[in-house]
Amino acid sequence: MSTTAPDHDPLDLEAVDAIELWVGNALQAAHFYRTGWGFDIVAYAGPETGVRDKVSYVLQQGKLRLVVTSSLREGTEIARHVARHGDGARDIALRVADAEAAFKEAVRRGAVPMRGPWDEKDDHGIVRRATIGAYGETVHTFVERSDYSGEFAPGYEARTTVPDPLPPVGLLDFDHSVANVELNRMNFWVDFYEKVLGFHLIQGFTDEDISTEYSALMSKVVSDGVGRIKFPINEPAPGKKRSQVDEYLDFYNGPGLQHIAIATDDIVSSVQALEARGLEFMRVPDTYYEDLRDRFEDLDLDVDVLERYGILADRDDEGYLLQIFSRMNQDRPTVFFELIERHGSRGFGNGNFKALFVALEREQERRGNL
Numbered sequence: 001m002s003t004t005a006p007d008h009d010p011l012d013l014e015a016v017d018a019i020e021l022w023v024g025n026a027l028q029a030a031h032f033y034r035t036g037w038g039f040d041i042v043a044y045a046g047p048e049t050g051v052r053d054k055v056s057y058v059l060q061q062g063k064l065r066l067v068v069t070s071s072l073r074e075g076t077e078i079a080r081h082v083a084r085h086g087d088g089a090r091d092i093a094l095r096v097a098d099a100e101a102a103f104k105e106a107v108r109r110g111a112v113p114m115r116g117p118w119d120e121k122d123d124h125g126i127v128r129r130a131t132i133g134a135y136g137e138t139v140h141t142f143v144e145r146s147d148y149s150g151e152f153a154p155g156y157e158a159r160t161t162v163p164d165p166l167p168p169v170g171l172l173d174f175d176h177s178v179a180n181v182e183l184n185r186m187n188f189w190v191d192f193y194e195k196v197l198g199f200h201l202i203q204g205f206t207d208e209d210i211s212t213e214y215s216a217l218m219s220k221v222v223s224d225g226v227g228r229i230k231f232p233i234n235e236p237a238p239g240k241k242r243s244q245v246d247e248y249l250d251f252y253n254g255p256g257l258q259h260i261a262i263a264t265d266d267i268v269s270s271v272q273a274l275e276a277r278g279l280e281f282m283r284v285p286d287t288y289y290e291d292l293r294d295r296f297e298d299l300d301l302d303v304d305v306l307e308r309y310g311i312l313a314d315r316d317d318e319g320y321l322l323q324i325f326s327r328m329n330q331d332r333p334t335v336f337f338e339l340i341e342r343h344g345s346r347g348f349g350n351g352n353f354k355a356l357f358v359a360l361e362r363e364q365e366r367r368g369n370l
Contacts, residue, residue: 010098010105011106011196011197013095014096014228016092016094016174017141018058018067020091022081022087022090023070027070030057036277037274038166038274039061040059040161041057041059043057043157043158043159044058045155048157049155053071054078055069062171064173065152084254085253087332087335088256088334091131091139093129094143095143095145100144103117109196111192112133118130120153124154125147125150135256136255138257166273169277170265170270171264172263174263175338175342176230178257179232180245180252203221203232203348217243219233232348242364248334259336261337261340262338267324271310271339272309281309296315314345314347314349316345318347321345322343324338324339325338326339
């Protein structure tokens with residue numbers, strides 16, 4: 001296995017290895033993410049591979065990797081998690097050079113150990129993992145796979161996806177993932193990521209930045225030292241009515257991952273492909289695009305096309321970005337996706353917060369939860 005040099009930070013994170021969702025029916029979830037979002041099913045684990053109590057499908061697109069897992073038995077940790085939270089993210093796994101060293105250092109800095117280092121072996125080599133706790137029942141597993149040549153991990157068999165007749169979506173990689181936590185817990189988790197994983201606070205937004213007449217939230221963004229991994233953390237703020245974070249916390253029964261932002265280099269083509277696959281996106285008020293024309297009149301940006309597909313735009317001193325938010329990926333109003341195309345900007349669509357919040361409130365109102 002790999003060793004850690006004395007001058008190397010064991011918590012130098014290489015990437016988000018995968019996000020694992022615990023779901024009620026992994027077969028159907030895998031079909032949804034393949035057909036709706038254009039992922040390939042590349043690996044499978046279950047009774048046929050020697051795993052007796054659960055099934056998992058590994059989905060990949062570009063550098064993105066999702067794992068959907070469901071229980072085969074009642075009373076298991078997975079079954080209890082799904083009963084409490086619905087389909088949701090359990091593990092935001094982080095790739096490291098040395099999982100054991102990363103785990104020991106994280107625990108030394110104050111992380112709650114969930115499972116100490118363990119090895120998984122087969123003819124393709126070894127994958128080493130170790131897990132710490134995060135917000136709610138979410139965990140981070142450190143994954144060391146430098147000595148593994150198989151498709152995903154021991155216990156999985158490679159799967160060949162049937163050719164997809166639908167248009168390719170063009171998703172590239174994880175951009176960021178957003179947590180919703182309880183009132184007055186945002187700063188606690190910002191401190192956690194700073195102290196335990198060595199992240200830095202890169203942006204912060206108050207309830208004055210993210211609010212409407214009815215509701216508000218506060219948010220801070222932490223990132224690793226080089227910007228490969230970014231975690232915005234939201235908490236509710238007092239308002240006349242319940243915010244989107246309040247609704248999430250009610251239906252998820254606690255804090256958890258709210259949405260996954262995914263990078264694309266052609267957001268219009270991605271949205272066209274996804275709509276052809278039957279997916280729907282949140283819409284902002286039409287007046288948003290009247291203002292956008294003035295804000296972007298100096299750039300060669302086709303605002304009519306953005307309006308047609310409901311794509312948002314924002315700019316800062318470093319450039320601009322385009323973004324759009326899907327409707328929910330499951331019955332509960334909890335987890336959804338964001339697509340983002342960056343042109344220099346390293347922000348998070350600050351100028352779109354108001355319009356997005358209105359769109360989210362419209363969705364809440366349709367559900368009777370505003």
